[in-house]
Amino acid sequence: MASDATAKxxxxxxxxxxxxxxxxxxxxGAYPYTRGARAARPKLGAWIQRELSGEGAPSRTNAxxxxxxxxxANGLDVIGDTPTMACLDPDHPASAHAVGTQGVSLCSxxxxxxxxxxxxxxxxxxxxxxxxxxxxxxxxxxxxxRGIAPARLxxxxxxxxxxxxxxxxxxxxPFDLRVRLAADSIEFAAREMPKFHAFIEDTYYIxxxxxxxxxxxxxxxxxxxxxxxxxLRRGLAIDSFAPRIAILVNCRMDFxxxxxxxxxxxxxxxxxxxxxxxxxxxxxxxxxxxxxxxGLSLTAQQPVNNIVRGTVQALALALSGVQAxxxxxxxxxxxxxxxxxxxxxxxxxxxxxxxxxxxxxMDPLGGSYYVEALTNEMEQRILALVERIEAMGxxxxxxxxxxxxxxxxxxxERYAREIRDGERAQVGANIHxxxxxxxxxxxxxxxxxxxxxxxxxxxxxxxxxxRPAGDVAAALREVHRVARGADNLMAPIIAAMxxxxxxxxxxxxxxxxxxxxxxxxxxxxxxx
Amino acid sequence: xxxxKPIRVLISMLGLDQHEVGAITAARLLRDAGMEVIYLxxxxxxxxxxxxxxxxxxxxxxLSCHSWEYMHYLGELFELLRARGLxxxxxVGGSVITREDEGRLRAQGVAAVFGPAVPAxxxxxxxxxxxxxxxxxx
Numbered sequence: 001m002a003s004d005a006t007a008k009x010x011x012x013x014x015x016x017x018x019x020x021x022x023x024x025x026x027x028x029g030a031y032p033y034t035r036g037a038r039a040a041r042p043k044l045g046a047w048i049q050r051e052l053s054g055e056g057a058p059s060r061t062n063a064x065x066x067x068x069x070x071x072x073a074n075g076l077d078v079i080g081d082t083p084t085m086a087c088l089d090p091d092h093p094a095s096a097h098a099v100g101t102q103g104v105s106l107c108s109x110x111x112x113x114x115x116x117x118x119x120x121x122x123x124x125x126x127x128x129x130x131x132x133x134x135x136x137x138x139x140x141x142x143x144x145x146r147g148i149a150p151a152r153l154x155x156x157x158x159x160x161x162x163x164x165x166x167x168x169x170x171x172x173x174p175f176d177l178r179v180r181l182a183a184d185s186i187e188f189a190a191r192e193m194p195k196f197h198a199f200i201e202d203t204y205y206i207x208x209x210x211x212x213x214x215x216x217x218x219x220x221x222x223x224x225x226x227x228x229x230x231x232l233r234r235g236l237a238i239d240s241f242a243p244r245i246a247i248l249v250n251c252r253m254d255f256x257x258x259x260x261x262x263x264x265x266x267x268x269x270x271x272x273x274x275x276x277x278x279x280x281x282x283x284x285x286x287x288x289x290x291x292x293x294x295g296l297s298l299t300a301q302q303p304v305n306n307i308v309r310g311t312v313q314a315l316a317l318a319l320s321g322v323q324a325x326x327x328x329x330x331x332x333x334x335x336x337x338x339x340x341x342x343x344x345x346x347x348x349x350x351x352x353x354x355x356x357x358x359x360x361x362m363d364p365l366g367g368s369y370y371v372e373a374l375t376n377e378m379e380q381r382i383l384a385l386v387e388r389i390e391a392m393g394x395x396x397x398x399x400x401x402x403x404x405x406x407x408x409x410x411x412x413e414r415y416a417r418e419i420r421d422g423e424r425a426q427v428g429a430n431i432h433x434x435x436x437x438x439x440x441x442x443x444x445x446x447x448x449x450x451x452x453x454x455x456x457x458x459x460x461x462x463x464x465x466x467r468p469a470g471d472v473a474a475a476l477r478e479v480h481r482v483a484r485g486a487d488n489l490m491a492p493i494i495a496a497m498x499x500x501x502x503x504x505x506x507x508x509x510x511x512x513x514x515x516x517x518x519x520x521x522x523x524x525x526x527x528x
Numbered sequence: 529x530x531x532x533k534p535i536r537v538l539i540s541m542l543g544l545d546q547h548e549v550g551a552i553t554a555a556r557l558l559r560d561a562g563m564e565v566i567y568l569x570x571x572x573x574x575x576x577x578x579x580x581x582x583x584x585x586x587x588x589x590x591l592s593c594h595s596w597e598y599m600h601y602l603g604e605l606f607e608l609l610r611a612r613g614l615x616x617x618x619x620v621g622g623s624v625i626t627r628e629d630e631g632r633l634r635a636q637g638v639a640a641v642f643g644p645a646v647p648a649x650x651x652x653x654x655x656x657x658x659x660x661x662x663x664x665x666x
Contacts, residue, residue, distance in 0.1 A: 082543075082544035082545065082546060082595060083544055085546070086544055086546075088544070093573075094543060094544060094571070094573060095544065096600070097543055097596070097597040097599070097600035097601060098543055098544045098545075098595060098596075098597055101595065101596055102595055168546040168547060168548065169546065170546060170570065170571070209548075209549060210549065296549075299644070300623045300643075300644030300645075301644060301645060333623045333624070333644065334623065334624050334626075335624070409552050412548070412549045412552050412553060413552065413553055413556050415549075416549070416553040416648070420647075420648050420649065436627070436645040439645075447626040447628075449596055449599070450596070452596075452600070520571075521571070521573075
């Protein structure tokens, strides 16, 4: 990255001459939280260790969850398949060949019951990479049905209203509806599920297109600031929802840059929330940071090298004092993680925690001339880019006129060119290659494919036929009515799921309330 | 006499695959190599791809694949091309394409396959060969 080009080979006290321990660093758990969000390590002894999971029908993912918990995971992260992420039901014609192959297929309330069956929902944290309103509604309902108070639920969900259409989570909704659903679900969870982080700013997927760490965090802060202002505009007090904001960051191979990025992000967030938004609750200022190691940095060539990359990145994250880590599967270039990759990811974290013993001291790199200088530099550059973007005008305009999309496209092209030209080394891919026919280690595991879960398509068709059609139609009409007004959409969404409506149907009627077509593919008819 | 008309190439993704990095990079690479790129982007089913290929009178269809949907959609795509009497060659690229897939894809009629081991700089030349046949050495 650019800062490396200007980096010196040695850093000295004068590189951090203006640094004040009390104002710029302070102890972990104290403002401005540069050195860590918490004063003490969690009781678990380390961070939340989890691995991205989801494939096939909800029952198959439930079995995957149990395997991970038995293997030592102390958190879960569920990801939907591509139809689910696009808010399409499995019986939509465009879903046919993608059901359950790159995540779990979820569209109805019974799916969530099955997904969470037997799990101690009030005793573990579940992170959701799902369309947020539906993930929250599904967890809320599944817990209530089992007599578990939603107020006891822990975990999180990503909110991606700004960049989802451009960066891989397209749901074919207008900007205003995307922002409203994010704000509605955050507002709902702040009231009903106060321990649940309903607002994860996901800078990971933004960064995976090839944006550099400064751009990653700047775009993340632009979105956070917009949503915070929207919630304040609704009359919410900043300290009523700010403690539930968290950030999910990427960690690529630029070891010290990534560590500095995370430390700078904590400081920037704390200063922003206190000085600009007037938060006073310490929990509003100390932002939780979750993290994934970078899928983009992994290669299809010599997949075993990806285990080494995951280790280096996870070590950087452990040294940064993040709250949760996921190690991307060594088979990431080919698929969502295989059971083998899941286990390697968990074991990587366990070895770092239990054998390398790097968490005995908090923020062990604090005070390093280099790390502190780099942290200062990252903070300044991120803030400068946030200010530059906000000076360009309203973010909805930047979304709608394709300014962000242009930024992503340039970044993708830039990253690919750096790899192609060898400017960014990738061992096994653009340097130290081996002939393709000798590249066999772990290839068989990585290249194994999952067949689409076609039984799901039949099962959802049968489910839809068996529903009380009148109830479903009435519930969908109510979603449509509320969507045309200004009330919170979570109540009618939850009621519609209870009546048997599916995510595809609920999403479709919300689209029509905003003047869009029910089905962006033009292949299914609106049921009301 | 060499054909000086630029090659027209349609770049598309299939089904619900949202991983667009490869498609965008390929589009820019081919444009930089002097080709005319019609970029169809994400969320296209075979019927839409074939219609666009016919409407735009392209010389070649390039599919960027980062989900496994190509395993299931290519048969339909070739049927639709045949039904319209089109003989436009189809090339497929993406990191998820394995060596075994490559054989299967070629048997189905795919003219060139760019798996993860293929250097990006080889792609424009391979597409030229697919469209114009082997060029005599100068």
